[in-house]
Amino acid sequence: MCELACSAFHEGAFQPSCARLFAAVNPISATIKGRTCLQSGCAKCQEACPNDAIVTRSIAVTPLGLFASKEKNGGFVEGHVLVVDESKCTNCGECYDVCPTDVIHEHPSRHVAFKCDLCDGEPQCIAFCQNENVLAVDLKVDKADMVPADA
Amino acid sequence: MDFYRGNVLRIDLSAQEATVEPLNMEWAEKYVGGKGLFLRYLWEEVPPNVDPWAPENPILVVTGPFAGTNVATASRVLVGCKSPVTGILNDSYSGGSFASEMKFAGYDAFIITGQAREPLVVTIKDDVITFVPAMGRYWGLRTSELEAALLADFDANAKILSIGPAGEREIPWACVSTDQYHKAGRGGHGALMGRKGLKAIAVRGTGRVTVGDAKAFLTDMYRMQGENVLTPDNMAQNEEGTAVLAQMMSDAGIIPTRNWSTGTFEGIGNINSASFLKIRTKNCSCTQCAIACRQFHVAGGVASEGPEYETIALCGANCGIGDIEALMKFNHACDELGLDTISSGSVVGLAMDLTEKGVKDFGLHFGEAGPYLQAPELIANREGIGAELALGSRALAAKYGRPELAMEVKNLELPGYDARGAFGMSLSYATSDRGGCHMRVWPVGDEIITGTLAPDSLEGKAAYVIDGQDYQAMEFTGIWCAFWAAGLDQMALLMSHVWKREVTEKELRAVGECVWNLGRLFNLREGIEADAVPAKFYAEEYALTEGPPAGRSIGAKALGDAIAEYYTLRGWDAQGVPTEAKLVELGIDVRL
Numbered sequence: 059m060c061e062l063a064c065s066a067f068h069e070g071a072f073q074p075s076c077a078r079l080f081a082a083v084n085p086i087s088a089t090i091k092g093r094t095c096l097q098s099g100c101a102k103c104q105e106a107c108p109n110d111a112i113v114t115r116s117i118a119v120t121p122l123g124l125f126a127s128k129e130k131n132g133g134f135v136e137g138h139v140l141v142v143d144e145s146k147c148t149n150c151g152e153c154y155d156v157c158p159t160d161v162i163h164e165h166p167s168r169h170v171a172f173k174c175d176l177c178d179g180e181p182q183c184i185a186f187c188q189n190e191n192v193l194a195v196d197l198k199v200d201k202a203d204m205v206p207a208d209a
Numbered sequence: 210m211d212f213y214r215g216n217v218l219r220i221d222l223s224a225q226e227a228t229v230e231p232l233n234m235e236w237a238e239k240y241v242g243g244k245g246l247f248l249r250y251l252w253e254e255v256p257p258n259v260d261p262w263a264p265e266n267p268i269l270v271v272t273g274p275f276a277g278t279n280v281a282t283a284s285r286v287l288v289g290c291k292s293p294v295t296g297i298l299n300d301s302y303s304g305g306s307f308a309s310e311m312k313f314a315g316y317d318a319f320i321i322t323g324q325a326r327e328p329l330v331v332t333i334k335d336d337v338i339t340f341v342p343a344m345g346r347y348w349g350l351r352t353s354e355l356e357a358a359l360l361a362d363f364d365a366n367a368k369i370l371s372i373g374p375a376g377e378r379e380i381p382w383a384c385v386s387t388d389q390y391h392k393a394g395r396g397g398h399g400a401l402m403g404r405k406g407l408k409a410i411a412v413r414g415t416g417r418v419t420v421g422d423a424k425a426f427l428t429d430m431y432r433m434q435g436e437n438v439l440t441p442d443n444m445a446q447n448e449e450g451t452a453v454l455a456q457m458m459s460d461a462g463i464i465p466t467r468n469w470s471t472g473t474f475e476g477i478g479n480i481n482s483a484s485f486l487k488i489r490t491k492n493c494s495c496t497q498c499a500i501a502c503r504q505f506h507v508a509g510g511v512a513s514e515g516p517e518y519e520t521i522a523l524c525g526a527n528c529g530i531g532d533i534e535a536l537m538k539f540n541h542a543c544d545e546l547g548l549d550t551i552s553s554g555s556v557v558g559l560a561m562d563l564t565e566k567g568v569k570d571f572g573l574h575f576g577e578a579g580p581y582l583q584a585p586e587l588i589a590n591r592e593g594i595g596a597e598l599a600l601g602s603r604a605l606a607a608k609y610g611r612p613e614l615a616m617e618v619k620n621l622e623l624p625g626y627d628a629r630g631a632f633g634m635s636l637s638y639a640t641s642d643r644g645g646c647h648m649r650v651w652p653v654g655d656e657i658i659t660g661t662l663a664p665d666s667l668e669g670k671a672a673y674v675i676d677g678q679d680y681q682a683m684e685f686t687g688i689w690c691a692f693w694a695a696g697l698d699q700m701a702l703l704m705s706h707v708w709k710r711e712v713t714e715k716e717l718r719a720v721g722e723c724v725w726n727l728g729r730l731f732n733l734r735e736g737i738e739a740d741a742v743p744a745k746f747y748a749e750e751y752a753l754t755e756g757p758p759a760g761r762s763i764g765a766k767a768l769g770d771a772i773a774e775y776y777t778l779r780g781w782d783a784q785g786v787p788t789e790a791k792l793v794e795l796g797i798d799v800r801l
Contacts, residue, residue, distance in 0.1 A: 059497060062279040062309075066423040072278050073417035074313065082366070085305070085388040086353045088493040088505060088514070122431065185431055186279055186499070 060092075060183035067182045068172075078174040079161060079183055093159045094183075095174040098138040103153035103162050103173070111146035111171070112153065114138050119176055122185035144170045211419045212274040212707050213237060217250075218316045218338070220331060222405050223264060223323030227331075227338040232317050239796070241704075242273035243688035244300050245724040246318065247289045251298060252731055252799050254320060261293040262404055264324035270311070270370065270410075271319075273688035274707050276497075277312030277418035279430055281438040282690035284309045284497040288370070288393035290401055294381045294601065295619045295644045297732040299396030302688065303370075304503075305388030306496035310368035313414025325406030328377075332363050333412040343408040349374060351545040352386045355409060364413040371409035372399045373547025375589040379403045381601045382552030382622070386544075390503065390514040391495075394549040396621060396643055420706060429702070437699050439499060446502040446692045447492055451518035452482035454625075458522065461657045461664075462756020463630035465555075465623075466526040467575045468562035469616050469745060472627045473756040476531015476576075480521050484533050495690075502692050509534030516540040516550065519647075522625025523554025528561060529575030535582060542585040555622035556598050557584050559606060559614055568609045571598070613745065619644030619738050628746040630758030631656040633670045635747060636771050639740045640674060642728045648691065650677030665761050667768065671775040682728075683721035723795040726779075726787050733786060734801055740772055740785060 060081055061074035069076050079094040104112040117139040147170040153162050154171070162173040217230045236249045247269055254267045268290045275283035286308035292299035311319070314335050328343035341347075346362075347355055352373045359369050368388065376383035376399035383399030384392045402408075420426045445453065455477055458464040462472040478484070485506055493503040493514070505514050516524070516536060524543075525536050543550045560571040561581075571594045572580050587595030597605060602622050606615035616623045621644030628635035633652025641649045652673060656664035662673065680697070687703075689695050695703075697714035704712040745751040747763040754760070776783060780791035792800070 059279055059494075059499065062277075062497070063427060065417075066279065066420070066427050069417070070423045071417040071419040072423075073415075075415035076417075083306070083496075085356055085360075085369075085390070088390070088491070088503070182427060186434065 059186040063182035063186040064174075064177075067177055076166065078172065093161055095140070095161045096159065097140050097174075097176075100158065101140065102156045102158060103171075104140055106152040106156045108150065108152060109146045109148055111143045111148075112140050113143050115141055117176055117179055119179050119181065122180055122182075139176045140173070141175045142171045142173060144168070147171050210234075211421050211709075212278070213242075214312055214315050214317050214416070214418070216316050217318045217320060218333070220319055220321045220338070221323045222321065222325040222329060222407060225325070225329070225340040229316075229336075237317075238708075240724065240727075241686045241707075241720060242317070243271060243287050243686040244682055245686040245720065245727075247271045247287050247300055248298065248724060248727045248731060250318065250320065251289065251291070252727065252734075254322075255291050255731075255735070257734055258736065259291065261291045261296060261401070264322070264405070266291050266293075266401065268321040268398055268401055268405070268407075269318060270321070272308040272311055272317055273686070275687065275689075275703065276308035278420055278426070279497055280689075280703060281430075281434060282495065282498045282500070282693045283688060284495050285688045285690055286311070286370070286387060286393070287685070287688060288385045288398050290396075290398045291735060292396040292398070292621075292643065293401050293404075294397040295621050297619065297643065297735055297737050298728050299398060299643050300685065301385070301393035301395050301398065302685065303385065303387045303391040303393040304495040304498075304690065305368070305391040307368045307370050307387040307412070308688070309496055310412045310414050312418050313416050314412050315414060315416050319410070321405065321407065324404065328406040328408055330359070330408050331410045332359075332367075333410065334364065335413070335415055343406075347408050348377065352547055353389050353545060356389050359409060359411045363411050367411040367413040369409055369411045371547075372402045372407075373545060373589070375547045376400055376403040377408070378589060378591055378599075380548065380588060380591075380599050382549040382556075383547050384549045386547055390544060392544070392549065395551065395646065399547050399549075421709070426706060429706075433699065433702070434499060437695065438693055443500055443693060447500055449482040449486070450502055450504050452485045452504075452516070452521060454518040455521045455525075456481040456483075457658065458518075458625065458653075459526070461630055462753060462758045463627040463653070463657070464522050464526045465558075465616070465625055465627055467529050468527060468558040468614060469627060470562070471755055472630055472753055472758060474526035474529075474531065476529070477526065479531045480525045480533050480536055488533065488537075498690070498693075500692055506537060508537045511537045511541045513537060513541040513544065515544075519625045520550040520554065523551050523558065523622075525554075527554050527558040527625075528581055530578060530581060531576070532578055535578035538582055539585060542582070546585055546589040548585055548589060551624050552601070552622040553585060553588070555616060556588070556602050556605065557581060559602050559616075560584075560594070560598055562614055563606075563609055563611065566611075568611055613743070616743055616745065617645050618742055621645040623743075626653050627753070627758070628742065628763065629751075629753050629761060630756065631664045632667050632763050633662065633664075633673065635742050635763055635768055636667060636670050636674050636775060637677075638746075639742050639768070639772055640678070640775055642725065642732060649681055650674050652677070665758070667763065667771040671771050671778050674775060675778055678725055679718055679721035681721070682724040683717050686720060686724055719795065723797060726791065726795055727797055727799070729781070729785070729787055730792075730797070730799060730801060742768070
């Protein structure tokens with residue numbers, strides 16, 4: 059659901075292969091392993107970028123959603139998000155190589171880096187999250203709260 | 210084109226060729242998807258009166274328009290064919306994520322024809338289709354082993370539709386699995402896949418499903434999720450699931466017990482939802498759904514999803530098994546072997562009955578877990594007693610001269626509701642378009658659970674059954690899951706995105722009716738048995754002696770009258786053939 063909502067919001071169509079986060083489901087053990095951007099808590103892409111194309115912006119996040127995510131996030135989180143300045147990005151691929159959660163890639167049609175931008179503060183992945191444990195924990199926007207994606 | 214990918218993939222196993230054809234949009238507009246589209250293609254693709262085991266009888270895998278979007282529950286896939294068991298239409302549905310992945314790969318449906326010379330696995334990565342020999346590496350594997358092998362060999366993100374060893378040996382109730390635990394269970398298309406030498410289809414798609422204005426669509430879906438999907442009623446499926454029915458049905462005296470000899474099971478306390486809650490480990494969802502009805506349990510060294518109510522009823526009470534560990538093991542064995550649990554429990558219960566009545570000693574006794582636990586493996590291997598059990602209920606009971614002990618309709622074993630305590634079920638079973646099935650209309654809901662209908666009368670039930678069948682036909686055309694139970698108003702809102710115009714509940718009800726009538730025409734063309742149920746349900750001599758239904762009897766005449774009333778209200782003639790006037794009214798473009 060999170061991949062579906064993410065791609066619909068950003069790409070205008072449902073296309074999980076173009077999502078900005080990934081939830082790999084093992085059909086046999088029925089376990090889900092989520093991969094999300096750790097934003098300023100990680101910033102390896104920003105450090106690796108030779109063109110200063112990955113910029114830090116302040117953001118206020120209002121998680122939507124019907125499960126516990128709302129309570130877990132206190133309903134409102136302020137922090138920082140890393141976004142791609144497409145005018146500066148040369149698609150050199152440095153950031154693709156260093157991302158520890160493998161969530162920054164080349165956009166298949168625009169041929170620049172694309173990554174999670176927290177949907178302008180209303181993350182659609184949380185809005186449609188079907189599992190109260192995965193995304194609400196992983197999508198932290200503040201360094202202090204950051205947890206590794208595989209925690 | 211929004212919602213559809215516009216492509217049908219034709220997979221010819223004889224020639225090992227795959228070709229892409231445009232989806233017939235005229236049919237897609239009239240019959241939408243799922244069950245409707247399946248039946249229209251089935252009419253065209255099945256050579257009239259073909260032997261269902263013949264290579265010419267295709268297996269169809271069909272999606273609905275909402276697969277691949279985030280419409281709740283709509284990632285279900287239809288697997289269908291002319292059934293080798295019933296000889297009539299057979300549409301079964303499986304949850305998980307296979308339908309969405311088909312859409313991302315670019316296809317609305319697969320038409321699988323022919324018969325492989327050597328067993329095959331078909332892999333599909335977008336437009337690259339590969340026929341892989343199955344012998345050695347895949348043939349013979351249980352479903353979980355097969356999924357693991359294909360995820361490793363082909364693509365870690367692939368979705369897999371497969372058969373287990375039971376399908377390979379053409380056991381009449383072999384099912385088709387998707388994502389391991391999801392089963393398109395009934396009617397034996399797993400056996401037909403085995404006959405065709407197709408072990409599995411693995412699909413991986415990277416494409417897109419468009420919906421028009423995606424942000425507006427997301428907004429609608431978000432509102433719907435809160436108001437219509439995650440309602441307290443639906444979330445009961447998350448909390449207790451269908452297992453909640455076990456205690457209710459036993460209390461109502463209609464849970465099949467010891468081969469339908471009674472409807473009250475003394476061991477129900479050990480296998481009801483309260484008992485399963487104690488061994489629950491987690492819940493899980495299908496890919497497009499937040500209800501998360503899939504419940505995982507651990508007991509007896511088995512960690513597995515389920516069992517659902519029907520399994521508790523047929524593999525538990527009907528076999529006299531009130532032992533939760535044994536039930537978990539039996540259910541898991543059926544999952545791994547690719548056996549439908551309704552038919553498995555029904556046949557094993559019948560064999561126990563034949564044994565205890567001294568007709569034929571299968572070494573199986575009601576309530577004895579030991580030999581019972583060996584049965585699935587023996588059946589799937591056609592080994593020992595399994596060779597005879599694999600005949601299925603009707604043929605097994607007939608072989609030993611006791612046809613009245615087989616509880617089936619049109620050769621499909623009955624699910625977990627005894628019509629003697631819920632009279633409407635007799636009409637539901639008799640008129641079901643695929644034989645013994647509760648998923649076409651479920652009068653138990655109002656006869657037992659809400660109590661708004663009298664359980665001991667057939668009055669008004671014909672109209673009720675028609676209403677439910679038409680609704681359900683629309684639901685399975687969508688394809689939505691019964692656990693959402695979306696209202697026609699909600700379906701109309703969703704369909705308005707597809708048809709890009711205002712859609713009314715009335716026209717969707719008409720689609721359901723149209724689909725049901727098309728199915729009837731197909732069944733008549735292929736030769737359907739008389740609409741009837743086992744005498745045990747209606748004859749006075751078989752009246753139950755305990756529980757609320759004790760002493761009640763439907764009576765042959767009352768049932769006959771109700772079926773006649775049903776035909777009249779349907780606009781069918783006295784033989785159950787849709788009249789020309791009805792076909793014209795519904796705009797159905799095929800004729801017998």
